[in-house]
Amino acid sequence: MRIFNFHMGILLLLVTIQTHAISIEERQVLAQKIMPIITSLLLSNSTIAHTVTSEQEASAFLSRATFGATPQSIVHLVTLGNYDQWFREQFNAPASYHIDWAKQHLKGVNNIADLKDSPKDWKRYNDTLGYMQRDVWWDIVVHGRDQLRQRVAFALSEIFVISKESSFIATDGRMSYYDVLVKNALGNFETLLQDVTYHPSMGKYLSYLGNAKADPITGSHPDENFAREVMQLFTIGLYQLRIDGTIKYDGDGKALPTYNQNDITEMAKVFTGLTDDNDFFFVDDGGSTHATRTQPMIGDDTHHDTSAKQILGHTIPAGGTTKQDVNAALHILFTHDNTGPFIARRLIQRLVTSNPSPEYIQRVAKIFNRNTQGIRGDMKSVITAILLDNEALHGATTRPLTFGKFREPLLYFSHLFRAFGAQNSINTLYQGATPLYQYPSFNFHGNDYTQQEAPLEALTVFNYFTPDDAPFSLKNASLVAPELELYGTQGIHQVVMGLINQDGFIYDTYNLTADLQLETEKHFLENREYDALLEHLNTLLLGGFMSNITKSAIKTYIQDHAGLDNDTLARYVISLVMTSPDYALQR
Amino acid sequence: MRHLNRRDFLKRSLIGAASASPLLTMLGSxxxxxxxxxxxxxxxxxxxxxxxxxxxxxxxxxxxxxxxxxxxxxxxxxxxxxxxxxxxxxxxxxxxxxxxxxxxxxxxxxxxxxxxxxxxxxxxxxxxxxxxxxxxxxxxxxxxxxxxxxxxxxxxxxxxxxxxxxxxxxxxxxxxxxxxxxxxxxxxxxxxxxxxxxxxxxxxxAFDDAYISPNTMRYYGFGPESGGSELGNVYQNIYEAHQNSHHKLMAAFTRRRVNKLNQNVALKGLFDNVxxxxxxxxxxxxxxxxxxxxxxxxxxxxxxxxxxxxxxxxxxxxxxxxxxxxxxxxxxxxxxxxxxxxxxxxxxxxxxxxxxxxxxxxxxxxxxxxxxxxxxxxxxxxxxxxxxxxxxxxxxxxxxxxxxxxxxxxxxxxxxxxxxxxxxxxxxxxxxxxxxxxxxxxxxxxxxxxxxxxxxxxx
Known part of the structure; x- marks a missing residue:
């Protein structure tokens, strides 16, 4: 059946190529893309989608599954020959945790203790350590061997949003929260949801840490913030979905809501009684410690509403403890019909493509609902289903008009640093003029130059962009391109150019120590192998999606500037490739 | 100083022609x-x-x-x-x-x-x-x-x-x-x-601080003084060439980008006497x-x-x-x-x-x-x-x-x-x-x- 579908797909595709009004160049690109599919069909029956057929395909896959392909990671995947083995390796790779990293690497300068030996210093130097959080993120995403886990954790950080902005969440609280995402990225969704809910940083961000039951005397009611967002943004969304992610409408063409205000009022009662473990129920920044900021919240049942709650057609019986009620409510959300397609669409968008077909969402949602072992919410199965789906591996061919997503700023730089083996050095973290700690980093810890994008620093719980964001022309065609929200007025391209070319305000401001290793590229220039250089970059950076237009424009530029020294020219060429629209649109 | 090349000249003429005709169809307004x-x-x-x-x-x-x-x-x-x-x-x-x-x-x-x-x-x-x-x-x-x-x-x-x-x-x-x-x-x-x-x-x-001290790609552009604006030209040419891509996201993105780049040119000096x-x-x-x-x-x-x-x-x-x-x-x-x-x-x-x-x-x-x-x-x-x-x-x-x-x-x-x-x-x-x-x-x-x-x- 699968084979049949494949053949039909290719047949349709060939017809498309023949008849559809597309340019010769695009036909050539499509034809190049079809060959591996046909080859893999001929080679194997059962592992059709799982065979790695070329370096370009491997590179494209790695741009979805990691923080960017490297020469080594491409060769490694091609050598493995199939994706299944790659997933097994990634599943077995030890997780890299942010708090551990800081404890291991932050060495005190002068009379300051190493961070691991003085937990109080997390609070004392909180603001300055906020920069360290970014440094750690960069080190882990560039160097971590658990690339898949980290890439999924980053995706989750844009769904289960907390932020440094708009609510005071300390640096160790944020890093520990990120570790929760790292830990659960390849675990079970229900555990992820629980760990997120119980984390004090989420408790503070959505204001249910220290949330008391209603007080009939003052007329106060439980805080509804988390009750609403855990449904709207983290699990089931606003409208009823079919398993393929399409919205259900009533007879009048109105979208059917998933919940009403009554559900929220009832849900808000559930999230009363949670607090951090410092003997004081309400929010108390002064009394917080490294432990209370990083350990799960506890239930203080004296502040918990123990009445029965009616939620989404379920009843949570009266008399439950805080934890019993919270877990029961989260279980209702976890098992809701919307959660599979809701999360499937978001993760597909974060990793693969902005506009997945309903069929793709449905295939992933079904795996979410029940994997081959009958387990619901198994993240390894869900992530594998997303990345090995036919649409993920061959969407550029089967959906040539819409497949792909725009890279977000952080992923530009992670790829740059990884692809060219950027070398860091031991840098010093200063508070004002006072040196505090030394640790290895790229010293790339500002966010002014990444369009304000940084891990866990979105301006609101709606993230840097929402799943439905799009310029009007696309919205009108029922298409979305969320990441374009981050491309700003001037785009991020000046920054990319400036960093690669070691030039300009940005580079000078930064004192960046991400030294790019460009021997390969310079070697091509030395030998005047310009086409080979462009093909090398095409594979390494674009997974083979550099258009002939772009290739020829850059080649002309190289030929016109062959007199420049090779290091300068190599940087110009890479910066032109990485600021091209071909690169921006990850396929 | 930048001089108009032939393509720019053509482009400007076309913009002039294009904006006149829909005007005539909208007499009501x-x-x-x-x-x-x-x-x-x-x-x-x-x-x-x-x-x-x-x-x-x-x-x-x-x-x-x-x-x-x-x-x-x-x-x-x-x-x-x-x-x-x-x-x-x-x-x-x-x-x-x-x-x-x-x-x-x-x-x-x-x-x-x-x-x-x-x-x-x-x-x-x-x-x-x-x-x-x-x-x-x-x-x-x-x-x-x-x-x-x-x-x-x-x-x-x-x-x-x-x-x-x-x-x-x-x-x-x-x-x-x-x-x-x-x-x-x-x-x-x-x-x-x-x-x-x-x-x-x-x-x-969208206006931001960068506009007040204009720093557009093509003029002040990328890279060192020596090659900077040339890189900007190659960059812009590549974007212009993709505006008619059949990929809908690519076309929307590159059109928007080219509009912005041209807008930067059209608005050069706008804030000189701000x-x-x-x-x-x-x-x-x-x-x-x-x-x-x-x-x-x-x-x-x-x-x-x-x-x-x-x-x-x-x-x-x-x-x-x-x-x-x-x-x-x-x-x-x-x-x-x-x-x-x-x-x-x-x-x-x-x-x-x-x-x-x-x-x-x-x-x-x-x-x-x-x-x-x-x-x-x-x-x-x-x-x-x-x-x-x-x-x-x-x-x-x-x-x-x-x-x-x-x-x-x-x-x-x-x-x-x-x-x-x-x-x-x-x-x-x-x-x-x-x-x-x-x-x-x-x-x-x-x-x-x-x-x-x-x-x-x-x-």
Whole structure:
């Protein structure tokens, strides 16, 4: 059946190529893309989608599954020959945790203790350590061997949003929260949801840490913030979905809501009684410690509403403890019909493509609902289903008009640093003029130059962009391109150019120590192998999606500037490739 | 210095030709177009979004003992002390709001603007499908979709219709009516992308600090002086060549990018003689670009309004003041910062001599719950609008103030049911801006449902 579908797909595709009004160049690109599919069909029956057929395909896959392909990671995947083995390796790779990293690497300068030996210093130097959080993120995403886990954790950080902005969440609280995402990225969704809910940083961000039951005397009611967002943004969304992610409408063409205000009022009662473990129920920044900021919240049942709650057609019986009620409510959300397609669409968008077909969402949602072992919410199965789906591996061919997503700023730089083996050095973290700690980093810890994008620093719980964001022309065609929200007025391209070319305000401001290793590229220039250089970059950076237009424009530029020294020219060429629209649109 | 090459020359000629022909097909709007483009005085409306839902019930509240006590019993721990409130001497011209009201003590600037009759308060406005009372709700009359949800309610405010789904924002529809040809520089944003301006014939132009000291790709470009602008040329050529890609995302992206690059060229020098202002405050730990900086940018843009290509006579400017979603505290800082920033902004506008030509007004996702959740408030519904400028009949409260006490008949649960539609509020402003009755009904498709608009807060 699968084979049949494949053949039909290719047949349709060939017809498309023949008849559809597309340019010769695009036909050539499509034809190049079809060959591996046909080859893999001929080679194997059962592992059709799982065979790695070329370096370009491997590179494209790695741009979805990691923080960017490297020469080594491409060769490694091609050598493995199939994706299944790659997933097994990634599943077995030890997780890299942010708090551990800081404890291991932050060495005190002068009379300051190493961070691991003085937990109080997390609070004392909180603001300055906020920069360290970014440094750690960069080190882990560039160097971590658990690339898949980290890439999924980053995706989750844009769904289960907390932020440094708009609510005071300390640096160790944020890093520990990120570790929760790292830990659960390849675990079970229900555990992820629980760990997120119980984390004090989420408790503070959505204001249910220290949330008391209603007080009939003052007329106060439980805080509804988390009750609403855990449904709207983290699990089931606003409208009823079919398993393929399409919205259900009533007879009048109105979208059917998933919940009403009554559900929220009832849900808000559930999230009363949670607090951090410092003997004081309400929010108390002064009394917080490294432990209370990083350990799960506890239930203080004296502040918990123990009445029965009616939620989404379920009843949570009266008399439950805080934890019993919270877990029961989260279980209702976890098992809701919307959660599979809701999360499937978001993760597909974060990793693969902005506009997945309903069929793709449905295939992933079904795996979410029940994997081959009958387990619901198994993240390894869900992530594998997303990345090995036919649409993920061959969407550029089967959906040539819409497949792909725009890279977000952080992923530009992670790829740059990884692809060219950027070398860091031991840098010093200063508070004002006072040196505090030394640790290895790229010293790339500002966010002014990444369009304000940084891990866990979105301006609101709606993230840097929402799943439905799009310029009007696309919205009108029922298409979305969320990441374009981050491309700003001037785009991020000046920054990319400036960093690669070691030039300009940005580079000078930064004192960046991400030294790019460009021997390969310079070697091509030395030998005047310009086409080979462009093909090398095409594979390494674009997974083979550099258009002939772009290739020829850059080649002309190289030929016109062959007199420049090779290091300068190599940087110009890479910066032109990485600021091209071909690169921006990850396929 | 850059010289026009042949392709640029051709391109400019083509733009000239292209913009002439649709003009001829739009004779119906031509009259309006001329009025907007050449005749009449300059007018700008500046929309400030109070993002997250402003707690307006701690901005304006009744001061007389009985009514204050009701307010106090509803709000308890978050109620403001009675003796600290700044008095408002409103004229009560519509007879709906006979009580004495006061402003929060840290709103001196807005209070003074109100007393000088440069600021009006429009009471308890919100998203409605039709005029709605508590009884109507209990009888199952239709309500806007997803009440109390941030992004949904904000979208309804920005689409200007809470009954039916719109695909364009009201500011975009307004701009398209006034300038039915490619219409750059009509919709302007300093607060980021927003739905209000989504769907213009030309995308809203975003200004940021970089524009004030222009640093465009092609001119100042990439890389060292020696090769920098050449890299910029290659870059732009590649983008231009992809504008007709069959990949829809690629085409949309590259077209947008090329528009921006060309806009940079067209606007080179725009800010050469920009006015400089003192007194705008960057706030304290604001989220994103601060309100003070945004309003300073607006004042700077208004100072060079005559330098825009085409010399627009009508401009709609969007500002985003973030940080109002305070579940765990009240809006004390935001209120104070808004008040001070509005005062500074109105001074700046006055110094430019266009106090009567610029009207500034607020919108928000929603108001907040009247009762407290212990230390803050939750998402509500009805909210107040604040309208400022020389063309405003200030010093009064328009519409009908809700009764602020627990379980009041103006409430559904602990939220205020709007007594005036957002359409009446926005339409009064857009009417001043120049729209006639027919156009108002196009810009706000559900306006007719709410009957005669008695909000006469604009001169």
């Amino acid at each position: 031509l009259q309006h177009l001329e009025a907007a483009q050449s005749g009449g005085a300059y007018k700008a409306i500046v929309c400030i979004l109070l993002e997250g839902g402003a707690d307006v019930f701690n901005m304006v509240l009744p001061t007389q003992s009985h009514h204050y006590n009701n307010y106090y019993s509803a709000r308890q721990e978050i109620a403001l002390p009675q003796d600290t409130l700044l008095p408002l001497n409103h004229t009560n011209a519509n007879g709906n709001n006979p009580l004495h009201y006061g402003m929060r003590d840290n709103m001196q600037q807005m209070q003074q603007l109100f007393q000088r009759k440069e600021l009006a308060i429009i009471a308890n406005i919100g998203t409605l499908v039709q005029p709605t009372t508590l009884e109507d709700i209990n009888n199952g009359f239709p309500l806007p979709t997803q009440l109390f949800s941030h992004n949904t309610q904000r979208a309804l405010w920005m689409m200007g219709n809470a009954k039916d789904v719109e695909n364009k924002g009201w500011a975009a529809r307004c701009g398209n009516l006034f300038y039915p040809i490619p219409n750059p520089y009509v919709n302007i944003t300093v607060g980021g992308n927003n739905m209000m301006q989504l769907g213009g014939i030309t995308e809203a132009i 006015a400089q202002f003192n007194g705008f405050d960057n706030g304290v730990h604001e989220s994103g670009r601060s309100l003070g900086r945004q309003l300073e940018l607006v004042a700077q843009i208004l100072s060079i309004r005559n330098n825009f290509p085409g010399q627009r006579k009508r401009q709609i400017i969007f500002v985003n003041h973030r940080g109002w979603d305070t579940h765990a505290s009240d809006n004390k800082h935001q209120v104070n910062y808004l008040s001070d920033s509005l005062g500074t902004f109105q001074d700046a506008i006055t110094s430019l001599g266009i106090a009567n030509n610029v009207t500034t007004f607020t919108i928000s996702d929603f108001g907040r719950s009247l009762t407290s959740n212990g230390n803050g408030t939750d998402h509500g519904w009805g909210t107040h609008g604040f309208v400022m400028g020389g063309a405003v009949n200030g010093g009064d409260i328009y519409g009908t103030m809700p009764a602020l006490y627990r379980d009041s008949e103006d409430m559904w649960g602990n939220r205020m049911i709007p007594t005036t539609s957002m359409e009446h509020y926005l339409a009064a402003i857009v009417q001043w801006f120049g729209a006639n009755d027919g156009e108002l009904n196009t810009i706000f498709p559900n306006l007719h449902t709410f009957g005669t608009n008695h909000l006469n807060f604009m001169r």
